[in-house]
Amino acid sequence: DQQVKQNSPSLSVQEGRISILNCDYTNSMFDYFLWYKKYPAEGPTFLISISSIKDKNEDGRFTVFLNKSAKHLSLHIVPSQPGDSAVYFCAVYSGGYQKVTFGIGTKLQVIP
Amino acid sequence: ETGVTQTPRHLVMGMTNKKSLKCEQHLGHNAMYWYKQSAKKPLELMFVYSLEERVENNSVPSRFSPECPNSSHLFLHLHTLQPEDSALYLCASSQDLLANEKLFFGSGTQLSVL
Numbered sequence: 001d002q003q004v005k006q007n008s009p010s011l012s013v014q015e016g017r018i019s020i021l022n023c024d025y026t027n028s029m030f031d032y033f034l035w036y037k038k039y040p041a042e043g044p045t046f047l048i049s050i051s052s053i054k055d056k057n058e059d060g061r062f063t064v065f066l067n068k069s070a071k072h073l074s075l076h077i078v079p080s081q082p083g084d085s086a087v088y089f090c091a092v093y094s095g096g097y098q099k100v101t102f103g104i105g106t107k108l109q110v111i112p
Numbered sequence: 113e114t115g116v117t118q119t120p121r122h123l124v125m126g127m128t129n130k131k132s133l134k135c136e137q138h139l140g141h142n143a144m145y146w147y148k149q150s151a152k153k154p155l156e157l158m159f160v161y162s163l164e165e166r167v168e169n170n171s172v173p174s175r176f177s178p179e180c181p182n183s184s185h186l187f188l189h190l191h192t193l194q195p196e197d198s199a200l201y202l203c204a205s206s207q208d209l210l211a212n213e214k215l216f217f218g219s220g221t222q223l224s225v226l
Contacts, residue, residue: 043204
């Protein structure tokens with residue numbers, strides 16, 4: 001049973017518009033929520049994270065929102081650029097020596 | 113060279129072959145990991161090493177055998193694999209086990225088992 005669900009396998013967005021990637025999780029005990037980005041033929045790279053005590057974290061064009069009551073987080077990219085085209089993985093982490101659990105990924109295509 | 117390097121990038125092997133995947137990290141990290149990414153599945157954690165000691169083996173079949181000779185190198189020895197083992201194998205490192213939410217991945221080895 002998947003603990004992290006990314007229900008949209010793909011998303012297409014026009015350049016300059018907002019990209020919204022969604023993620024749902026099942027366990028309310030997770031302490032950290034992460035987004036990784038993966039280009040073809042490369043490994044995933046860490047993008048942004050948020051701890052469970054916050055509901056928003058911003059880093060440049062990337063903002064992650066956390067809704068703990070709904071067990072839902074989202075990644076907003078504004079404005080979207082063609083270089084943002086990649087697969088985005090949502091991940092959760094309980095802290096300490098616990099492992100990071102990944103979702104299946106959402107492929108974002110930003111159309112010039 | 114910086115980051116996490118994996119070789120080979122691609123590997124095709126028969127079910128009776130023995131091969132090894134290599135990973136090297138140049139980040140001074142203390143923890144290293146093997147992940148498996150199969151089509152349409154989440155990344156699966158296979159093995160975790162901290163300071164060359166294996167700390168987790170996620171119910172991985174014995175046909176996969178990891179080796180960590182030092183904190184910079186990690187190997188995955190493969191023997192008598194099955195076609196369903198075809199996947200992308202990713203190596204990762206983190207500063208230590210307590211900071212493992214921020215993983216640094218290599219580019220992976222795309223493995224095909226015939």
